[in-house]
Amino acid sequence: MPSLTQDLKRLATGPAAQQDANAHQAYRDAVMYLLQTDPFYGRVLSQMTVEIAPGHSPLALRPTATDWRLRLAPAALGRQDWTGTQWVAMLRHTVLHLLWQHPQRYAEALKTPAQAGLVRWATDAAVNDYLTDLPTTAITSRRLQQLIGQPVQRQQDSAVYLRQLRDWRAKHPASARSLPTGGPANRGDQVARRSAEAGNDPSDLDGHATWRAADATAAATREQWRRQLFQRTADSLTAKQRGTLPGAMRAALTPTVAEQPLDWRRLLKRGLGQVPAGRQPAFGRFNRRQPARMELPGQIVTTWQKISVFVDESGSMGNREISYLLGQLATLLAVYPAQVTVYPFDTVVDPQRRFSLQRRPQHLMRTGGGGTRFQAVFDALPRLLQGAAGQLVIILTDGYGERQLQPTLPVPVIWLLTSPVAAFSVKNAPGTVVSLTTDPQWQAIRGQKS
Template identity: 25%
Template sequence: METYFETHVERLYEKAYEIINSFLKAKQQEDTAQIQIPEDFKKEFFSLVDKVNLSLMEDKDNFYGYFLFQMAREIRFDISSPTAVNFKGTKYVIYFNPIIFLTLTIKQMETTIKHEILHIVSMHLIRAKELKGNYSTLAINIAMDIVVNTHLDHLPPYATTLEWVNLNYSLKLLPFEPFEYYVEKIQTAIHLLEEDEDAAEDDSNKDEKIETDYDPEKTHAVWEDSSEMDEQTLKEFTENFIDASQKGTIPNYLESILSSLKNSKGELPWNLYLKRLVGTVESNQKKTITRRNRRQPDRLDLRGQLRSHKAKIAVALDISGSISDEEFNQAIKEVLSIVKNYNHEITIIECDSEIRRVYKVKSAKDIKDRINIRGNTRFTPVFEYANTKKINLLVYFTDGKGEDKLLSIPRGYKTLWVISGRGDKLSLKEAYGVVKKLNHIEIKDNTSDINDVEKGGYSMNNQEKIGI
């Protein structure tokens, strides 16, 4: 059987190169030439894929075989990985590059198919889109591949693994962390320049071409071709695919991933969402002699402008007793870490039913002990104050228990509500901003016995810590 399979693969590989050579010759004569894939090649190639799928369906992990059975299939010579996926119409589509795929053993072929399906059930198509713009394409791709490859055996020799990343980027990343965690660490390590990121994006828009080698920066480029669809609808389609694929037992790690998909809203944790907001706040302009004036470039006497990235951020802290010192100190350190690369200005607003104190901080050592006042909570005074200041962003830490309607709505700035581990939801009927949950940490409660300390909150930071 193995000998027949290898012979089949070798014959297809030769035919694939014949297709490429024909295309390159046609390209020399006519620049608009397209790759022509003969129907007999498609039929023979997908019969091979059927054999791989049959092997998957006979395996104990037959979930992948039944999932693949529902997917549309296409051949593309312009993808830089053996397989790739996106969502088109009402189906997930899996793409194969024969030149790369046919160099694999049958077990490696199974693995690369599992790899793509794990991206889907982990909702990476959505989660990667959320982070795009704040992180490089390379960092995002590497992070996603670490997550799924941690669970797989029989990886191709070039596969991106945790060990490879730790060795090549001098990191000490731990296994089974969430994709967003890896993105942050990897981006810091590689220090990609803005020009490099732009070049990578521009490259994806070039004319059709042939890819013969694996390139981690382009492995998920076809995701950009997915049909426009909101997150909830895509999640529902994914759950339908999953339900139709569960025909037997599934591995523990896969069961945990599927459980996370069904039980979570697929949201970014508050700190990563804050980083995205900080990257979008309007920046002040400063004059520069190194750039010509955009409107009148021939006027050398006029100076151009550069963004100075002055992010004015107000951080409101509910001091009514709803948030512990440990929670807030950890949170404000994360805020400071997020804005450290910006020319920022942070103002702390301590409040309960009214504003008690306002002061500025530049580092963690500037944070003052909270005023020992425990009144009721009202949100409106903070917004009345913020509306008189030219801030870009208001981050409000609270347990969420206040009035149900703001008497003064935010004007000209974004709002991020962060609900403490003790809180449940925001009492406002209209939040005028995004509501996130504070990461769970151990709380030292001074107002009650330690045995009565409430622990709560769901963090996506634990989504991919999976027991195997």
């Protein structure tokens, strides 16, 4: 690919006054090449707005109130010793971050220094396993395995890698160090150390720091733009072109969307007051089988008596928004008495911080942070519910976590998402999935500043 390589050399050696124009030219030529050889990536990039701005990273995704912009930093791009194939690979890399919703999923986690580096490495490994011809310092699952000295499976979701990195760091604090961008490095990894000293750390190849600006206020608008971008791209591809994409990419391009949105309050009322949860004796009712025997009790249908609410502390929900949702649930208790227990969770469920919801609005102060692991909720259910009848589980979350779940109990589950249903990371989630994005009161609260 001599022309693209020459574009990069021209950018690196040309006068400073021409850097912006040369960066534009390098980008246009790369997109034209992808349109001819790999239409999926080429068509996504051709629809995105490109910004030229200074920065430490050659590439970055920057959020706005309506979309995600691709930012190019000419000086930083010129400093990279990339070939044309590596330049194209990094553009593909950036598209996959957007396809798998990494910028929005991890915007909050990147604001925590202890999590930021792990997020960078986990998301890069999840993306790079699907690419070839990457820069030599790029992070893959194989590279993670070398760094942490533990088996790492290929082509897993970023949440899987993040959980493994966090577990490794917790178990080996003496071996874990921080590179300038916060990623883990083994003391024997000379390549990572040299790249860090040279200012060419793998996590800096496409800056993730801009993701932190993805506040929750405009998340729904950006997600709608993102879905439309990839939907238009998918519609423009032929069946043969779609067939050449890896299965994980095809799945992300064809999300399952509810045909008719559900009213979450009606759903909760149904769960609290109308769904039968077995029968119980009642001496105020005749026994239908033996009505002449007054000493025999009849039966009445019982409804849900115990509700477990799991609140995702790692996502985009703030204290005010969680308090609103719990307050709405509390108002229903006046009509449908039930025992409601609230459990905060992120990658684990902490029973020590549970509390009972009363018939008045309550405030939950979030203390968690980092990633989300829905499986932790299902793993905790056998211990928390102990097989009792009349149980209902409600999960309040932004919907960004792992892709696959393993149910542990046959208990009804209601997912209340603060993002669109199409943005829900779990495929074939057990239970009923409802989005709050159509709730006017919810949107009004999200629009207020905390």
